[in-house]
Amino acid sequence: MRFDVVTLFPEMIRSVMGYGVIGRAIERGLVELVTWNPRDYSRDRHGTVDDRPYGGGPGMVMKVEPLRDAIQAARAVSEPGPVIYLSPDGPTLDGGHVGSLAEQSRVILLCGRYEGIDERLIELEVDARLSIGDYVVSGGELPAMVVMDAVARLVPGVLGHAESAAQDAFAEGLLDWPHYTRPETVAGRGVPAVLTSGDHQAVARWRLQQALGRTQARRPDLLDRRGLDEQEQALLDAYRAEHGN
């Protein structure tokens, strides 16, 4: 999987993406990360990438040419891939988007700053928009890193034993089950007995039941979307009987 990021702050991307499983995946070559700075493609010696908005108003707008030249430089190397603009007016990222992006061999992510990007750049070069939620942050870089992290986790080998991605309850369309580790008693609180029973089948069943119960309680909309088979319904009924809800 190759990510190309068009951004005025390449160091922001490279430093944050260098940590943890994703950083190791980049070191191991499972994920490739290349940044393209529009300022390197500015048409004047001042490195101008923005200018005042036509029609007046506060703030600055990102100019077409430096962005277009950076995107075309990215397109010119490696194989084709969609150009995705991180923007609050895109569809909200969900597991479906992450899954389909993970099937691409390459994605070019466009990060905006200032008040916005000249609309003609979007018309000329952007294939799709994506939003990470209904709020505005000061640049597209953090949203781009959220997308890259979520997608990279689905690349085979990135999470070590691949099943931990599948085990990730959200991959099942459910919220996560509770996690515990040593010490066995802390602040007077113990660990659910099944988890120290050594019965792996019982543990797996308990975890699924917890994920179902928590999803029903906190995000019933996810449950409606996912649907349950008979065994899952029985587990959920038992959970609700036990938790009185």
Ligand SMILES: NC[C@H]1CCC[C@@H](CNc2ccc(C(N)=O)cn2)C1
């Ligand atoms: N006019 C606001 C707009 C101008 C151009 C740059 C963007 C960067 N900020 C972003 C980007 C994406 C998201 C999101 N929800 O995915 C939030 N914030 C902000």
